[in-house]
Amino acid sequence: MRKPLLAGRGITRSFGATPALRGADVEVATGEILAIMGPSGSGKSTLLHCLAGILTPDEGEVWFDGTRIDRLRDRARTELRRRRFGFVFQFGQLVPELPAIENVALPLLLEGRPRAAALAAAVPWFERLRLAGLERRRPGQLSGGEAQRVAMARALVSEPDVVFADEPTGSLDSLAGELVMDLLVDSARAQGTTVVVVTHEPRVAAYADREVVVRDGRVLDMAPVGGPE
């Protein structure tokens, strides 16, 4: 059995009087691709946000690489997200004024890396994610699928340990969605990156090594890490 890289235990989280998670448990191993499935309002995005240190659970624990991150201060969690995690959302994450290459290089620039070095690190991702020739295009000049691949490149450019993807194909047609998932999975496997993807589409979940279903704030059908192997 592989040791979990990321684990949530007994996570409870409410928004006002509305409970979103009621004691959810989940574990993800290094290099594993986990799909979190569930209907709308089931709490799957909240679970992803708790695992990524975006939200802190009301109860329960979140562990990453041997550290309990739900007890970290906001500053430390911010740094963790910047250095060790990458994010892909459904849409709207690209800065509209920046050309694609600068959008991809943005995390490195914000990390303080010199501009030339940041841009140089961003260039290979355009070839890898079949975006060659689109480096100077602005987000508004890209198709939905292209924009989503640029967002993926941005999530992967700083070589994170975990990529969190929240409905990454939610706004794409099936062909574009498949291409995005193909490339995300290939890149993650090539880098050994762990991926946690939230989706309600079985086609997307099929790319994962393992899937869990969230319903009414609880994780169902959870197979132990390493179990399917």
Added chain:
Amino acid sequence: MIRLLRLSGRLTAGGGRESVIRLVLTGLGLAVAVTLLLSAAVLLPALHAHDVARAWTETGPEPRQPAQDPATTDPLVWQLTTDRFDGRDLIRVDLHATGPDAPAPPGLDALPGPGEVAVSPALRALMAETEPALLADRFPGEVTATVGREALASPDDLVAFVGHGPGELVDREGFADGIVTVRAIEAAPVTRGVSEAMRIVLVVGALGLLVPVVSFVGTATRLAAARREQRLAALRLAGATTGQVGWVAAVEAGLAAVGGVALGFAAFFALRPRLAEIPFDGYASFPSDLRLSVRAALAVGLGVPVLSVAAALVSLGRIRISPLGAARRTAPRRARAWPLLVMAVGIVALGGASLWASRSTAETAETWVVAGAFLVLFLGMVLSGPWLTAAVARGVGRFARRAPALLAARRLEDNPAAGFRAISSIVLAVFVGSMFSGIATSILAGEGGARAELQPDVVVTSTPTDDGVVVTGADGNADDADDAGDPDVRPGRAALPVRDGLDAAATGRLVDRLQAVDGVTGVVVGHAFPDDPSLVDALVRAGGELTAPVLVPCADAAVLGAEPCEGATAVTMWDTVVDPTGFVAPLSAGELADLPVVAVGAVTDGSTAAIEEARTVLQSGMPRAPVVTRADIDAEHQRVLRTVQRVSNLGLAVVLVVAGCSLAVAVAGSIVERKQPLALLRLSGVRLADLRRMVLAEAAAPLVVVAAASVVMGLGVAALVLASGNDDRPFVLPGLGYWLAVVGGVALALGVVMATLPILSRLTALDTARFE
């Protein structure tokens, strides 16, 4: 209609936190604009109130608008002089009522009798905190009354009415000592000698303030236009017509405007006492003099909401609200370089116009030609702005090493016209302010050199002359064309004006008293120019003026600004003129000593105490003669320019702050519009401080760059205008006040921008992203 209005109101106020923030920000922006407009609206009434309150200072034998019926009053002997204390003007009236019905000036229930003095509250306070030898001793008698508010233009006014008995104050007809007999006090407001050029300066200055405020109203109303457009598109999808959507937009803008106007009025009335303390014309005002007329209140109270609604509808007209979202009717146009040509033409035209104006005698025509050239230059600057902004943004984008600078550059490059709009008012205001300040400073520097050769630490007085019958030529003929029509110029032998003089005993007493003053290091005595035809002719031939020559020993002449010489040299001295003539009279010390003493100067250590005590002693030793220092003379000559400089610096700072408010609103709008990408960046681990830096850089970079460029341009044009003039004035950089206004204004503007940053933290809070 009512239902639509109610729906619009509900949509505006009930749209959640973001909607409320947008409404509040728009309202706050408009409140600032309203406060500024109301402040500007009361400026002219306040200045007019100063003129009305000072009407009595122009009292003379033939009043334009007598406050009393001259047929019913007793004669009043009246002498008004402007004294100074520590750099402040002190209006002093010596008077003698010849009967019980002598007219009393406003602010006095009764005229002070012999030995009585009435003083303004500010003067009373100053006298209480100052050594009597420095100030109170100037007023012989006891303070028995306080001058009322009606006579004062400013709470800081220093005014004294000194009563005299019969024979102490004599109206000597034709004598230029300002003693006159009046039967009524002047009630016509002081007329300011506002030249055509000053009027243009005021109009340009008012426009310079109005344009940024109007542009600010527009910016505040268009706050977060993209988000509003999304909502309006949703309304269209629900079946609203374009007309109904327009109504909703108008109601939204109107609601914010009404709140903003109410807040602006409240802020104005709360700030009015502070506003009254600003010395626009050199003097603070009474708060009640900052009267808001009904017309101005209505114009602002109705104009701002109308302007705001119009701006909302115009911005809606630029986009087509379709049920599927807002599509831009016109894509942002690429900035073009051709307006640079207009700017170049403007600069050349301004240089040419200034050159022509300096040689022309058609004053009105020349001011309008110069104003026209300015207009071309302005137009060029405004049209070139987007191209220059794009060029700067490209340059910064190419070399930016850090993310915040890169993001700022790319945002400006993306829509340079929008980027420039927020700062266009800064360009004009800083340009105009810098130019005025540059020209005024250079002229002031020139004035300082040309006038008042007196050493700065010397206090000097000279006795008054008669009206000065001046003969222009040594031959006694009034042959100078300029003087031919002057009634004071009469043909005949060159004659000197008659002037009072002190005898040896009185002079000795005065000199002794001066020498006893702490800080007085020497005393200079000036003698009447001898009425010797050969000497007078020699003086005229040497180019000296006959107006009021005073002979001083060459050994003492340096303190009055004269060149070293042997014998005695002539210095022109009267009122606020002390100029060496360069004429040296071959007189022995004995011959000089025999001449009556008409001027006395005290050389001091430069301390305020020494200068003011010497001034007090001189006033009592030579009553009714003006006592001046170089600073007084400079201040007298530079009064208008200093006002221009002060108003210009103040306007500059105000406009920079208004521009800062515009920028702040634009920044707040950009945060609201980019809420999602910014929130997702933060969620991805970008530090809030980095996001703050990024947003601040977007605002600060263009603000600082454009302000700096406008300073260079304004001062450059000032140098060009001066170089085109025919009096070879060298260009002098403006002083500390100007730089404080620019740097302080930019700092305040940035402070205002920074005040909007907390909404970045709130709108991008991690839990907000979840509900996007």
